[in-house]
Amino acid sequence: MRNPLDVLHETFGYSSFRGRQQDVIDRIMAGVHTLAVMPTGAGKSLCYQVPAMARPGTGLVISPLIALMHDQVRSASAAGIKAAALTSANDDREETVRRFLAGDLDLLYVAPERASGEGFRRMVDRVQLSLIAIDEAHCVSEWGHDFRPDYRLLRALVEDHPEIPRLALTATADRHTRDDVLAQLGIPADGLILAGFDRPNIRYSISPRDGLPTQLAQIVRDTPGPGIVYAPTRDATEKLAAALATSTGRPTRAYHAGLDAAVRARNQEAFVTSEDMVMVATVAFGMGIDKPDVRFVAHAGLPKSIEGYYQETGRAGRDGDPSVAHLFWGADDFARATRRIADDIGEDRQRSERQRLASLGALVEAAGCRRAILLRHFGENPPAACGNCDNCLNPPSSIDATEAARKLLSA
Numbered sequence: 001m002r003n004p005l006d007v008l009h010e011t012f013g014y015s016s017f018r019g020r021q022q023d024v025i026d027r028i029m030a031g032v033h034t035l036a037v038m039p040t041g042a043g044k045s046l047c048y049q050v051p052a053m054a055r056p057g058t059g060l061v062i063s064p065l066i067a068l069m070h071d072q073v074r075s076a077s078a079a080g081i082k083a084a085a086l087t088s089a090n091d092d093r094e095e096t097v098r099r100f101l102a103g104d105l106d107l108l109y110v111a112p113e114r115a116s117g118e119g120f121r122r123m124v125d126r127v128q129l130s131l132i133a134i135d136e137a138h139c140v141s142e143w144g145h146d147f148r149p150d151y152r153l154l155r156a157l158v159e160d161h162p163e164i165p166r167l168a169l170t171a172t173a174d175r176h177t178r179d180d181v182l183a184q185l186g187i188p189a190d191g192l193i194l195a196g197f198d199r200p201n202i203r204y205s206i207s208p209r210d211g212l213p214t215q216l217a218q219i220v221r222d223t224p225g226p227g228i229v230y231a232p233t234r235d236a237t238e239k240l241a242a243a244l245a246t247s248t249g250r251p252t253r254a255y256h257a258g259l260d261a262a263v264r265a266r267n268q269e270a271f272v273t274s275e276d277m278v279m280v281a282t283v284a285f286g287m288g289i290d291k292p293d294v295r296f297v298a299h300a301g302l303p304k305s306i307e308g309y310y311q312e313t314g315r316a317g318r319d320g321d322p323s324v325a326h327l328f329w330g331a332d333d334f335a336r337a338t339r340r341i342a343d344d345i346g347e348d349r350q351r352s353e354r355q356r357l358a359s360l361g362a363l364v365e366a367a368g369c370r371r372a373i374l375l376r377h378f379g380e381n382p383p384a385a386c387g388n389c390d391n392c393l394n395p396p397s398s399i400d401a402t403e404a405a406r407k408l409l410s411a
């Protein structure tokens with residue numbers, strides 16, 4: 001075994017571990033199953049990449065998105081790690097399998113549906129593993145905001161190798177989801193490492209929609225630097241992008257899953273390298289994009305959940321500089337979501353979906369600190385006021401109170 005700190009210096013060129021990385025890595029080095037819940041941008045990838053390099057054998061990484069895997073393989077290879085992905089999009093699968101069986105890989109990325117298959121499992125039996133990492137592990141849980149049935153089947157794979165340390169990683173898991181992930185992946189309850197969720201440099205603001213194009217244009221004008229506007233539909237992304245380009249003169253592009261893959265790649269690349277672009281996108285945009293200087297994230301409508309909101313706003317200010325997250329919502333967002341729950345969702349999940357919506361309602365209608373509500377949602381015990389959200393900076397209760405007092409006095 002190598003020293004993880006040497007791997008950090010020599011392979012990644014970083015001087016020190018950040019946050020709880022060291023704790024997580026120490027546990028995996030010691031062969032202990034772990035669930036790491038760390039915010040977006042905290043550096044979760046390093047938590048499995050370093051021990052995969054430091055321990056003998058190949059690290060298996062289960063990851064839900066092909067695009068994300070390919071990004072990871074590219075950056076790992078650039079750092080000198082022997083990494084490959086086994087996906088339907090690879091035409092070098094035979095070569096990858098050969099290298100895997102020969103023990104010639106530090107990391108093998110694989111999608112959950114493949115990883116849980118009988119054929120793959122029998123192949124893994126013939127290879128020495130260093131660890132099994134399950135990225136975006138909230139997908140294991142029906143309580144998570146992005147449940148994927150294939151993740152449930154991973155249980156068989158990890159149980160084939162009880163002595164190989166498992167590392168489940170996620171940015172977004174409330175208590176319910178965390179307990180479920182631990183149970184599903186056979187990680188003991190004391191295997192949880194929970195890093196702080198607070199992103200103090202992000203200023204949260206939430207207000208009702210009232211002339212959305214003008215409201216968004218105001219944010220774009222007030223906030224220099226790259227920004228993301230999340231819109232609820234593909235059509236809305238294109239319309240808003242055009243409107244913002246005209247009203248603000250900022251370079252603006254749209255991104256959604258209905259665009260040509262080549263157009264999507266081009267727009268994403270343009271955004272990543274830009275210092276002032278506004279990307280108007282559906283939530284299809286952002287996962288796996290490593291852009292540290294995003295200065296604002298605006299939501300044109302209600303996000304799907306508090307976890308989604310936290311993950312999407314978390315793309316702002318990864319460099320630690322002041323950034324803005326502004327959510328615009330309308331009563332119709334709630335009406336639509338309620339209808340969707342009644343119409344499209346199986347009865348077994350309706351209760352959790354309703355709870356999810358109620359939590360969002362409490363957040364957007366709150367008169368108190370937004371950050372406190374967010375952090376409490378993730379099981380933290382924050383101070384009552386953060387001083388860096390709309391309600392802390394400009395308390396609505398006092399305005400309402402003066403208003404009420406004025407009405408009383410004039411009555």
Ligand code: ADP
Pocket residue numbers: 014015016017018021038039040041042043044045046290
């Ligand atoms: P996450 O998956 O938790 O959202 P990533 O693994 O994508 O985060 O890492 C976010 C960024 O932080 C990456 O650019 C990564 O290289 C960087 N990073 C991670 N750990 C360190 C460290 N110890 N020192 C400096 N940069 C780091």
Ligand code: MG
Pocket residue numbers: 044045
């Ligand atoms: Mg990640």
